[in-house]
Amino acid sequence: MSNVASNHFDVIIAGAGVAGLTSAAAAASRGLRVALVSSGPGTFVFGAGCVEIQNMNSKTPSLAEAIAFFCKLTDLAGCGFYGAIDEHRYIPTILGSFQAVSLAPFYMWNGDPSASNEVAVVGIKGLSSFNSQFIAERLATHASDLGQSAAYVAKEIALSVEPGAIPGTLRFGHRYDREPRFREELRNALKPIASNVDLIALPGILGLKSGRKEIEWLERELGCMICEIPTLPPSIPGLRLFNRLEVHLRKIGVEFFLGFPIQQLLIKEGRCKGVLLETPGRPQKITSETLILATGQFSGKLLPTPSFSFTTDLRPVDSTGAVIADNIFAAGAILQNTPAHAGNAIAILTGYVCGMAAAGVGAQYAQGSQG
Amino acid sequence: MERTQVVIIGGGATGAGILWDLSLRQIPAVLLEQKDLANGATGRCHGLLHSGGRYAVKDAEAAKECLEENKIIKHIAPHCVEATGGLFVKCHQDDPKFFDQWFDSCKHIGISTKRLSADEALELEPNLPPDIVGAFTCPDAHVDVFQLTLSNIESAVARGAKFKTYCQVNAIDIDHGKVKGVRYRDTLTGEQDYISCDMVINAAGGWAEKVAQMAGVEVPVRCDKGTLLVLNHRLSSRVINRCRKPGDADILVPAGPVCILGTSSITVPGPEGLTVSPEEIQYLLRLGTELVPALAEARVLRSFSGVRPLYAPKSVSGAGGREISRGFALLDHESIENVKGFVSIVGGKLTTYRLMAKAVCDLVSKKLGVHEPCSTHEVLLRPRRDKAAFQTALLLLARPVAEKAERRLGANLVKIVKAIKERPELAEVVCECEQVTRAELEYVLGDETLIPAKTITDVGRRTRLGFGPCQGTFCGYRAMLAGFQMQRWSAAEACAQFEQYLDERWKGQSWINQGKQVEQLYLSRDLFGVSYNFHEEEGR
Numbered sequence: 025m026s027n028v029a030s031n032h033f034d035v036i037i038a039g040a041g042v043a044g045l046t047s048a049a050a051a052a053s054r055g056l057r058v059a060l061v062s063s064g065p066g067t068f069v070f071g072a073g074c075v076e077i078q079n080m081n082s083k084t085p086s087l088a089e090a091i092a093f094f095c096k097l098t099d100l101a102g103c104g105f106y107g108a109i110d111e112h113r114y115i116p117t118i119l120g121s122f123q124a125v126s127l128a129p130f131y132m133w134n135g136d137p138s139a140s141n142e143v144a145v146v147g148i149k150g151l152s153s154f155n156s157q158f159i160a161e162r163l164a165t166h167a168s169d170l171g172q173s174a175a176y177v178a179k180e181i182a183l184s185v186e187p188g189a190i191p192g193t194l195r196f197g198h199r200y201d202r203e204p205r206f207r208e209e210l211r212n213a214l215k216p217i218a219s220n221v222d223l224i225a226l227p228g229i230l231g232l233k234s235g236r237k238e239i240e241w242l243e244r245e246l247g248c249m250i251c252e253i254p255t256l257p258p259s260i261p262g263l264r265l266f267n268r269l270e271v272h273l274r275k276i277g278v279e280f281f282l283g284f285p286i287q288q289l290l291i292k293e294g295r296c297k298g299v300l301l302e303t304p305g306r307p308q309k310i311t312s313e314t315l316i317l318a319t320g321q322f323s324g325k326l327l328p329t330p331s332f333s334f335t336t337d338l339r340p341v342d343s344t345g346a347v348i349a350d351n352i353f354a355a356g357a358i359l360q361n362t363p364a365h366a367g368n369a370i371a372i373l374t375g376y377v378c379g380m381a382a383a384g385v386g387a388q389y390a391q392g393s394q395g
Numbered sequence: 396m397e398r399t400q401v402v403i404i405g406g407g408a409t410g411a412g413i414l415w416d417l418s419l420r421q422i423p424a425v426l427l428e429q430k431d432l433a434n435g436a437t438g439r440c441h442g443l444l445h446s447g448g449r450y451a452v453k454d455a456e457a458a459k460e461c462l463e464e465n466k467i468i469k470h471i472a473p474h475c476v477e478a479t480g481g482l483f484v485k486c487h488q489d490d491p492k493f494f495d496q497w498f499d500s501c502k503h504i505g506i507s508t509k510r511l512s513a514d515e516a517l518e519l520e521p522n523l524p525p526d527i528v529g530a531f532t533c534p535d536a537h538v539d540v541f542q543l544t545l546s547n548i549e550s551a552v553a554r555g556a557k558f559k560t561y562c563q564v565n566a567i568d569i570d571h572g573k574v575k576g577v578r579y580r581d582t583l584t585g586e587q588d589y590i591s592c593d594m595v596i597n598a599a600g601g602w603a604e605k606v607a608q609m610a611g612v613e614v615p616v617r618c619d620k621g622t623l624l625v626l627n628h629r630l631s632s633r634v635i636n637r638c639r640k641p642g643d644a645d646i647l648v649p650a651g652p653v654c655i656l657g658t659s660s661i662t663v664p665g666p667e668g669l670t671v672s673p674e675e676i677q678y679l680l681r682l683g684t685e686l687v688p689a690l691a692e693a694r695v696l697r698s699f700s701g702v703r704p705l706y707a708p709k710s711v712s713g714a715g716g717r718e719i720s721r722g723f724a725l726l727d728h729e730s731i732e733n734v735k736g737f738v739s740i741v742g743g744k745l746t747t748y749r750l751m752a753k754a755v756c757d758l759v760s761k762k763l764g765v766h767e768p769c770s771t772h773e774v775l776l777r778p779r780r781d782k783a784a785f786q787t788a789l790l791l792l793a794r795p796v797a798e799k800a801e802r803r804l805g806a807n808l809v810k811i812v813k814a815i816k817e818r819p820e821l822a823e824v825v826c827e828c829e830q831v832t833r834a835e836l837e838y839v840l841g842d843e844t845l846i847p848a849k850t851i852t853d854v855g856r857r858t859r860l861g862f863g864p865c866q867g868t869f870c871g872y873r874a875m876l877a878g879f880q881m882q883r884w885s886a887a888e889a890c891a892q893f894e895q896y897l898d899e900r901w902k903g904q905s906w907i908n909q910g911k912q913v914e915q916l917y918l919s920r921d922l923f924g925v926s927y928n929f930h931e932e933e934g935r
Contacts, residue, residue, distance in 0.1 A: 070918060118872075119890060119923065152823060152833070153869075155876045161886035190823060256869055256922070322914050 031310045033059040033279070035382040036299055038286055038326075039318035041066020042073060042368050043356025043375035045269050046090075047316050048278045049097045050379025058278045059310055061301060063285040067320065068368065069262035072228070072254045074115065075105070075127035075368040082109045090376035091127070091369075098129065101272035102235025103265050106133045114170065116145075116225055116253050118154065120162020122170065126369070131230065131239050131261060135251035137163075137172035140223040145253075146214065147227070149182040150191035153256050154227040156180060163225075177221070181213040196229035197260040200238075207238075211245045218246035228252040228260040233267050281310070289315065289326055289352075296349040314351045314382040318375060321357040334359050338378055353378040397590045399425045399557070401759060402577045404564050404606050405598035406430075407437035408540065408745055411547035412752030412771070413596055418554040419774060420760055420767040425590055426548070426556070427579055429563040431853045432846070433544040435600045435666065437745060438856065439701025441623060441648045441655050443634060444468060444476060444536040445746040448483055448508070449641060451500035452493065457722050458504050461746045465534060468543075468749065472776045474805055475543040479649055481535025481634035482516060483508075485528045486685060489639045497638055498531060508533050522630050522689045535634035537650050540745060541856045542803065545846055546776040552845045561849060562588075567595055567609040567737070574610070574736030583849060594762065596755055597739040601666025601704040607739055612732045614739045617707035620700050621658030622671050624679055627694040627864050627912075629654050630687050637686050644682035651859065652828065653696065656683045660703075669700040671906040694911045696864060697903035706742035723747065725754045729762075736762075777805050784809035791815050791822055796830045803858060804835070810843060811835050825877075826870035828863020836860065836877050851875060851896035864912070867900045868919040897923060 033056075037048045040062035048060045075094075080087065091109055098105045107113060107127035114122035115135040122137065134140070145163065147156030160178035167174045183206075185191050199206040214224060230239050230252060243250050254261050274280065284301040290309070291297075298311030317340070319326060329342040338355065340348045355374035357367055401417060403410045406428025417424045428434070446465050447458035469476050485494045501508045509532045516530035517523055523530075548558055559581075566578040568589075576591040597614070599606040607614035629649040637645035648655045659675060676698055683690045706724040723743030728734040738758060743751045753769045760767065780801060788797040788808060792815070801808045811834040815821045821834035839848045839857040848854045851867070851874045860874060861867030867874075871893060879889040897919065904916045 067918070067921070070922065119893075120886065150820060152820070152825075153873055153876065155879060158876060158879050158886050158889065162890060165887070256872060321917065 031308075033057045033310065033312040035059070035314040035316060035379075036061060036310060036312040037316045037318060037379075038062065038299065039066065039320060039323075039356065040064070040266070040270075040282065041318060041320060041356055041371060042068050043371035043378075044316070044318035045266075045273065046094055046097065046372050046375030047318060047355055047379035047382070048273055049269075049276070050093065050376045051316075051382045052273065052276045052278050054380065054383035054385065056383055059281060059312065060273070060278055061281040061284065061286060061299060061310070063283065065263070065266040069266050070257045070259055072129065072132060072252075072259060072261040073265045073368060074123065074125040074129075074132065075107070075372065076124060077109050077126040077369045078112075078124065080369055084373070086377055087369075087373055090373045093376055094372045095127065097272070098265075098269070101268040102237070103268040104130050104236065106130055116159065116163055116251065118159065118253055118255055120159040120166065122163070122166050129261065129265065130236065131250065131252050132254075133251075134223055134249040135225060135253070137167040137170060137174040140174055140221075140249065142221040143174055143176045143223045143225055144179045144217045144221040145176055145225045146217060147178070147180045148191060148196070148229070149180055150185065151193070151196075151227060154253075159225075159253070179217050181217070183209060183213060193227060193229050193255050193260050194232075194258050197232045197263070200229060200231040201233045207242070211242060214242075214246055218248045221248060223249045223251060225251045225253055228254045230260065230264075232260060232263050233271075234264065235268060281308075284308070286319070286326060289328070289349075291328055291349045294347065294349055296352050314353070315349075316353050316355055316375075316378045316382060317358060318355040318371075318378070319358055323358055338374060338381070353381055397425070397588070399423045399590060399592050400763065401425075401594045401596060402427060402590055402592045403596045403598055404577070405435075405600055405602070406432040406544070406548075406558065406560060407435050407598065407600050408433065408544050408547070408748035409437075409600070409740060409743070409751050410596075410598040411544045411551070412748045413598055413740075413755055414551040414556050414558060415547040415776075416752045416756040416769060416771050417759070418551040418556040419770050420756065420765055422756075422760065422763060422765055424556050425592075426558040427562045427564055427577065428558065428560045429582065429602070431560050431850065431856060432548060432558075433541050433856060435602070436701045436704060437540050437544055437600075437748075439623070439699055440540065440621070440745055441646060441657055442537050442540050442650050443646060443648050443746070444538040445744070446481060446534040446536075447504060447506050448481065448497070448501060448531075448533040448535065449636060449646075451504055451506060452496050453641070454722070455500065455504055458500070458506070460722075460750055461744075462504060462506055464747050464750055465536065467772045468538065468746070469536065471749075471772070471774065472538075472543055472546060474777065474780075474802055475539045475546060477537045477539075477649075477651075479535070479537050479633045481533045481636060482511070482520060482530045483533060483636045483638035484516065484523060484530045484686065485638045486524065487526050487528055489528075489637070491528075493639050494529070501531070501533070506533055520631050520633060520635065522687050523635070524685070524688050531638065533636075535636070537634065537648055538745070539651070541859075545857065549845050550776050558846075560853075564606065564609065567606075569610060569734065569737075572733055572735055574734070594736040594738065594759055596759065597737070598755070600741075601702045603704060603739055603741045610728065610734055610737045612728050612734055612737065612739075614726060614741060615707050616741055617705040618663050618666050618702040619705055620661045620663045620669055620702050622675055622679065622698055622700045623655050623657030624676065624683075624698050625696040625862075626654050626656065626690065627696050628652075630689050630693060635686060642682075644679040645686060647683065647687055652863065656680075656690065663702060666702045666704070669702070671698050671700055673906055673908045676906055676908075694864070695907045695909075696912055697866060697900075698906050699903055703744075704741060723751050723754075725751075725758060727758060781806045781809050784812050787812050787816075792832065796824060796832060799830045800832065800835055804838075807838070807844070811838050814838070825873045826858070826860040826863070828865065828870075829859040829861075831858045831860045831870070833877070836874060837881060840874075840878055840881055840883055851878070851892050852899060861896075861900065864915060866904060866915065866919065867896060868915075868922060871896050871900065872923075893923075
C-alpha cells in the first residue's frame with residue numbers, strides 16, 4: 025500500500041450519532057478500514073446520550089452483546105457508561121424531574137436518589153438558565169414520590185468570568201479543559217459545600233474533552249460524588265461524549281470526514297459504490313464495499329426512492345419490497361419513528377449489528393435484530 | 396362589593412377599544428376577559444390592517460370603513476403598525492374582468508392605487524411568480540394585534556379604567572328586566588366575585604352567543620374557522636393579495652421577522668377545540684405557492700386557527716362563511732328584547748375595531764346621559780417615544796434589541812433602561828429570535844407593568860418571546876425560571892406553567908409534517924417530553 029491513503033474503504037458509515045459511532049467502532053474492531061462521514065455530530069449531543077432499554081425485550085438477539093460492546097467502547101474512550109439491560113436508574117434533569125435510564129455515563133450515574141442522603145444542587149452565579157433552587161425543590165418532591173429520602177439543598181457558587189463575558193456552559197467547559205487554575209477555582213468553591221453532602225449535582229460544565237481522569241480528580245479532591253445535569257443546549261456532557269468517542273475512533277483507525285453533508289449516494293445496478301460529499305469547490309467522491317446509513321430520522325431523502333422501508337436484516341427496500349442496494353445497511357433512527365427513550369438502545373443495537381455485518385459476520389446478528 | 400358603571404365582556408381588540416373609548420368619555424368601566432387579552436380572534440388573525448381593497452368589489456361600504464380606519468389607526472397607533480403597503484396581484488389564470496372591476500371600485504371608493512406592470516411588480520417583490528400579468532398597489536399594512544390591544548388597555552387603565560384577565564363571567568344578574576351586575580370566577584384562583592353595574596357590553600366575539608344566553612337573549616353567531624401558517628422569513632416586503640374574488644390562502648402578510656399566509660374558511664360549531672389537519676396545511680401551501688412560489692421551500696413554523704365571529708341572523712343562515720357580511724352589528728337588547736342595560740357588538744373585523752367600539756360607546760353614552768363625543772380617532776394611544784431613554788438604551792443594548800424593545804414598550808422603555816443600569820446582567824437576550832432581554836421579561840412578569848403577564852403564553856403576547864423558530868423550547872424555559880425567581884410561581888407551578896406552554900407550542904407545530912420545523916419539534920420533545928420526563932404520566 026502507498027503512503028497516500030486512497031479514498032476507497034471497506035465501509036463508509038454515514039452519520040455520527042450513537043448508531044454511526046457504534047457501527048464505526050464495531051467495524052474497526054474487526055479490522056475493517058472505516059470512513060465516517062457526517063455533516064456534524066448526532067442529535068445526542070443536545071442531551072447526554074443516556075440509554076433507556078425499557079419496553080425492549082431483553083432477549084432480543086445481540087442486544088446484550090451490543091450493550092456490552094458499547095459500555096466497553098465508552099470506557100476505552102474515557103467516558104464509560106454504567107448500567108445493564110435490566111437496570112433502572114433515575115438521573116436528575118434541569119426540570120427537576122428524574123429520567124429513568126438503563127445506561128448512563130459515569131459522570132451522571134450517581135444522580136440516582138437512592139445513592140445518597142444529602143445532595144447539594146449547585147448553581148453558578150450568572151449562569152441564568154440553571155436555577156439550583158428550582159431544581160432542588162422539584163428533585164426533593166420527585167425523590168419522595170419515588171420513596172427515597174434523599175434531601176436536596178440549593179447552593180450557589182461564584183466563578184471568575186473574563187471581563188465582559190456572559191457566563192455560559194460552553195465557556196466554563198472550555199476553561200475546565202484548558203486552565204488548571206479554573207479547575208482549582210471550581211474545586212475551592214465547591215469544597216465548603218462538599219463537606220456537608222455526599223453528592224454534588226451541578227450543571228454540565230466539566231470539560232468538552234475531559235475524560236475519567238479529569239473528572240474523577242475533582243471527585244477525589246472534594247471527597248464526595250459528583251453528578252452533572254445536562255443544561256439547555258449546548259450540553260457539555262453530550263459534546264464531551266462525541267469528542268471522546270471521536271478521539272478514540274481516530275486512534276483505532278477510523279477516518280473522519282466531518283462537516284460535509286452527503287450530496288448523493290452512488291447507487292448503480294443495485295449496488296452502492298460510495299458517496300459524493302458536498303466539499304467546497306467540487307464534490308469529493310469516496311467509495312467503499314459497504315455503506316451503513318445512520319443518518320437519523322430525517323434523512324430518508326438520500327435514498328433514491330420516495331418511499332422505502334427496511335427488512336429485518338436492516339436493508340432498505342423500495343415500495344415493491346425490492347432491495348435498493350444489496351450492500352447498504354441502515355442503523356438508528358432512520359429505521360423507524362422511535363420515541364427518543366428507546367432510540368439510543370436501538371441505535372446501539374443496530375449500529376453494532378451493521379458494523380459486524382459489514383465485516384462479514386452479519387447473518388447471525390442481523391436476524392430479527394430490530395427488537 | 397365592587398361597583399362600576401359599565402362591564403365589558405371580552406378582551407379582544409373590540410373590548411379593549413371600548414374600554415379606551417369609555418375612559419375618554421369618563422365613564423367608569425371594568426373589562427372582564429376569560430383568558431388573556433387578545434386570546435380569541437384578535438390574536439389569531441393575519442394582523443392585516445385592511446386598506447379596503449379586499450372588499451372593494453363586493454362590499455363598498457365595508458371597504459370605505461376599512462379605508463377610513465386604516466388611516467386613523469396609522470395615526471393613533473403608529474407603534475403598532477408597519478406601513479408595508481400592499482399589492483393586489485393578477486396571476487395569469489385569474490379572471491381579467493375582476494382586475495378592471497377592482498381598479499374601478501377602488502377609484503370610486505377613494506383607495507389610492509397605482510397600476511404596475513409585471514416587471515415593476517417583480518422589481519418590488521421578486522418572490523412573485525415570474526408569469527404574473529400585473530399588479531395594483533394599495534395602502535394595506537401590518538398591525539401588531541397584541542400591541543394594539545395592550546395599548547388600548549394600557550391607555551384606558553392610565554385614565555382609571557379597570558380590567559381583569561382570566562376572569563370568566565358565569566352569570567349576568569338581571570332584575571325586573573334590568574342589568575344589575577355580573578358574577579365571575581377567577582380561573583387562576585377559583586374565587587367567585589361580583590361586580591355591580593348599570594350596563595353590560597357583550598364584546599365576546601366567538602363567545603358572544605354564550606354570553607347573550609346568560610342575559611336570556613339570542614345573538615346568533617356563525618363561527619367561521621380560518622387557519623393560518625407562520626413562515627420563518629419575510630417572503631415579501633408588502634402585503635400580497637391575490638386580485639380575484641376573495642378565496643382561501645390568498646393573502647400573505649409580512650409580520651415582523653416572519654410572514655403569515657392565510658386563510659381557510661370553514662364553518663365550525665364553536666370558537667374552542669379547533670383542530671387543523673395536515674391536509675388543510677398542504678391545501679393552504681399549495682394555493683399560497685401559486686401566489687408566492689418561494690413558499691414551497693419555506694419553513695413553516697407553526698399553524699394556528701381562529702374563528703371569525705360572523706353575525707348570522709336567521710334570514711342569511713344558509714349562506715357560507717364568506718357570503719355573510721364582514722360588517723358588524725350593534726344590538727340594543729333594550730329595544731329588541733326589552734332587557735335594559737345589555738348591548739351586544741358582533742361581527743366586524745380587526746381593522747374596524749375602533750369604529751365598532753365607537754358605535755357601542757355612542758349608544759351606551761346616550762343611555763347613560765353622557766354627552767361627551769367620541770375622540771378615539773384623534774387621541775394617540777400612547778405618548779410619543781422617549782428619545783432620551785432610547786439613546787441610553789443604545790449604549791446598553793445592541794441596536795436591533797433596543798429598537799425592538801422600544802417598539803414594544805414605547806415610553807416604558809425607560810423602565811428597562813433603568814433596570815439594566817442597576818443590574819447589568821438584565822441585558823442578557825433571553826429570546827434570540829425576537830431579541831427579548833431579561834429586563835423586558837422581568838418587566839412584563841413584574842408588578843410595575845399595568846398589564847402583568849400571568850402565564851408564559853401571556854409573556855409571548857406581550858413580548859413575542861417564543862414566536863421564532865425554537866417556538867419557546869429555549870426561551871420558554873428561561874421565562875419559566877424567571878417567573879420562579881421572581882416568586883410569581885412556586886417550583887411546582889412553574890413546571891405546570893411550562894408544561895402547559897409547551898403543549899400549546901407543540902400543538903401549533905404538530906400539524907406540520909415536513910421540513911426543518913419537524914426536526915425542531917423533535918428536538919423540543921426530546922429535550923423536555925422524553926429525555927427529561929416532562930409529563931409526569933410518562934413515568935418519573
